[in-house]
Amino acid sequence: MELNERAEIDTSQVNDVGRGGGSGGGIGFPIPGGGGRGGIIGIVVAVLVALLGGGFGLNAMTNGDDTGQAGGTDLKEVCATSNPQHLEDPRCRNALYVNSIQGYWQKTYPELGKGKYEPTVTNFFQAAVNTGCGQADSGVGPFYCPADRKVYIDLSFYDELASRFGAKGEFAQPYVLAHEYGHHIQNLLGTNAKAGQGDQSGPRSASVRLELQADCYAGAWARHATESKDKTGQQPLFTSITEADISEAVNTAEAIGDDSIQERSGGRVNPDQFTHGTSEQRKRWFTQGYDRGDPKTCDTFATDQL
Numbered sequence: 001m002e003l004n005e006r007a008e009i010d011t012s013q014v015n016d017v018g019r020g021g022g023s024g025g026g027i028g029f030p031i032p033g034g035g036g037r038g039g040i041i042g043i044v045v046a047v048l049v050a051l052l053g054g055g056f057g058l059n060a061m062t063n064g065d066d067t068g069q070a071g072g073t074d075l076k077e078v079c080a081t082s083n084p085q086h087l088e089d090p091r092c093r094n095a096l097y098v099n100s101i102q103g104y105w106q107k108t109y110p111e112l113g114k115g116k117y118e119p120t121v122t123n124f125f126q127a128a129v130n131t132g133c134g135q136a137d138s139g140v141g142p143f144y145c146p147a148d149r150k151v152y153i154d155l156s157f158y159d160e161l162a163s164r165f166g167a168k169g170e171f172a173q174p175y176v177l178a179h180e181y182g183h184h185i186q187n188l189l190g191t192n193a194k195a196g197q198g199d200q201s202g203p204r205s206a207s208v209r210l211e212l213q214a215d216c217y218a219g220a221w222a223r224h225a226t227e228s229k230d231k232t233g234q235q236p237l238f239t240s241i242t243e244a245d246i247s248e249a250v251n252t253a254e255a256i257g258d259d260s261i262q263e264r265s266g267g268r269v270n271p272d273q274f275t276h277g278t279s280e281q282r283k284r285w286f287t288q289g290y291d292r293g294d295p296k297t298c299d300t301f302a303t304d305q306l
């Protein structure tokens with residue numbers, strides 16, 4: 001994967017909220033078990049939280065370094081092409097991924113017959129954040145909050161992905177973001193509202209279907225990622241994406257299947273607790289999205305062959 005250093009990154013699509021940032025400041029309860037806001041929180045945890053699911057390493061990431069700034073940074077200057085080092089900053093790289101993913105949906109969403117795509121921001125936070133779905137800490141992993149329609153990620157999650165799950169390739173990062181934007185698409189389409197009434201765990205649950213669909217949407221984006229242009233419309237965002245990159249995304253999808261996570265945490269594989277799908281399924285649905293390059297082929301609700 002190569003990023004185009006001449007591409008102008010649209011930093012208005014991301015927000016660096018820093019440590020404990022968000023609407024009210026302070027670090028409180030993580031979303032799961034936060035209590036008191038069961039309705040929304042329940043939906044988030046059961047249906048939409050994270051790539052990994054609520055049960056994973058709840059506080060695993062909150063004891064990292066303490067050097068982050070409290071108030072966040074305006075990324076406009078940091079990520080400008082006039083800064084020769086801008087692509088070395090993970091926030092700028094991730095902003096570029098977000099630009100590419102949203103550029104893809106801007107073009108493709110109308111084909112799904114539900115009007116125009118509504119862009120949304122990704123909030124980079126550290127340790128903990130206040131969201132429209134309650135307070136969350138990094139341990140829940142990246143997530144999409146349907147109530148405020150935003151994506152949240154602590155970028156140190158990628159280190160966790162590499163060290164604990166062996167998903168080391170850089171292309172794991174845009175895959176993660178594209179998966180979360182997949183949940184935004186589901187929110188816009190109303191898929192998640194419908195699925196919210198279904199089973200929240202189990203091998204054929206609504207939750208698993210939503211997650212596999214988000215993986216498939218991520219694959220569809222990956223197929224078209226090199227076509228996406230920067231905000232001037234002149235420069236491609238990616239100069240190249242190779243088969244090796246795609247394998248990295250597939251490996252990541254595989255590493256975070258429910259069965260693999262259950263095994264890794266020392267437990268028995270218990271399909272009744274599946275929320276995201278098995279390694280084999282996640283890999284297969286991402287690949288299906290990539291091979292077909294069309295989100296209309298991602299209907300995980302209409303098939304018996306999950």
Ligand SMILES: [Zn+2]
Nearest residue numbers: 050051211214
């Ligand atoms: Zn998800």
